[in-house]
Amino acid sequence: MKVTKVSGGTSGASAKNLVPVDPNWKPPACWYEPVATPEQLKAGVERLKKGQGKEVTIPVTPSLGWGPDLMVDYYEKGKAQSDGDESYKNFNLGKDGKFWRGVVNKNREYDPEAYDCDKLLFWQDARALPKIAHAPTPDVLAAYAYDQIKVPDTKVELKPEGKSTVNLPTWAWLDKGTFNEVKVRAELPGTGVWAETTAKPVSLHLDPGTSDAKTFPAEGECAVNEDGSIGVPYVKGLSKEDPPCGIQYLRATGGQPYELKASITWEITWKGSGGTGDGLPNGTFDGTQDINVQEIQSINR
Incomplete structure (x- = not known):
């Protein structure tokens, strides 16, 4: 935002x-927003696998990061972590949209509600908002x-x-x-x-x-x-x-x-x-x- x-x-x-x-x-403590295209997510995982850069994990929630093995299993090979989880193949390359992740309001980072946006990094088609709690609807942006x-x-x-x-x-x-x-x-x-x-x-x-x-x-x-x-x-x-x-x-x-x-x-x-x-x-x-x-x-x- x-x-x-x-x-x-x-x-x-x-x-x-x-x-x-x-x-x-209170203003929103957290919300979801787009953070990476399929190409950007794949490139980030490739850097992790090669040990390039300072990153050792990729954030998948505001407080949780995954290493290259988990990222490859979940976002490249389509291995869901638990029943009901979404699964992805080859980072959704070729699809029109972005991966979204929860974001914490810096003015409320010590509020327990700041970590309610804990859904794993997920896919959202272009030109549409996710139909979930804490989606960045106009009223959420207005409060922000x-x-x-x-x-x-x-x-x-x-x-x-x-x-x-x-x-x-x-x-x-x-x-x-x-x-x-x-x-x-x-x-x-x-x-x-x-x-x-x-x-x-x-x-x-x-x-x-x-x-x-x-x-x-x-x-x-x-x-x-x-x-x-x-x-x-x-x-x-x-x-x-x-x-x-x-x-x-x-x-x-x-x-x-x-x-x-x-x-x-x-x-x-x-x-x-x-x-x-x-x-x-x-x-x-x-x-x-x-x-x-x-x-x-x-x-x-």
Whole structure:
């Protein structure tokens, strides 16, 4: 499986994976895909027989490799290993198709389900998918593409910056273009199967880091504006007004700053080959910022 196109994403140290809001949803741990033509498999076995190269076995599952004797018996001479096994003659030379093998998702290689794709290296005719569990259908590619989405760190603009004042609102916003729609396209070469998964930012949730605060809006959920921004930038003269997106701290920090958590919710959809498409669980990514809050200073005369 191959990611062939990424648009609107980000890279570097600030690039992070989304966390699905549904704790029970997981991207695929493994799948099957084509790995060798008959000619390639025969050539690999010939190299093994002659002791050429560094390989001493050929992988027939994600965790199992066979030496030349087993490969010759099974894929050249047609000797099945057990009842019900498929058998092959002369590596299927002359047939139109490829040998397929299970592949483990590198992001989930420690998941026990990563080794569910343990069917021995098998034949699949060209222009068709195997009718087995963990076949790389468009929805599987869409979930894999979801797993490859990278989004920027979530750090909101604040005013006042660095230090807030008790009972005075702190404005929060994200400028247009800070968080763009992200698309990841994955496809299985040579099969015509593909999927494109899109992550679209839809809201910002603010958690003040203390119960001695209130948020704007009251539920702390700031929607994305039509131009892609969130909230409204603070301008001089608005300090006593309620911000469309922000926080009002009711108690000063006592040496230890409050930890403001800002979470962007991303709506996930996909479309794929054969007119397929659907939604996937929303994703989130959290960022934290330290906030110091001071008491209003007054002078007695």
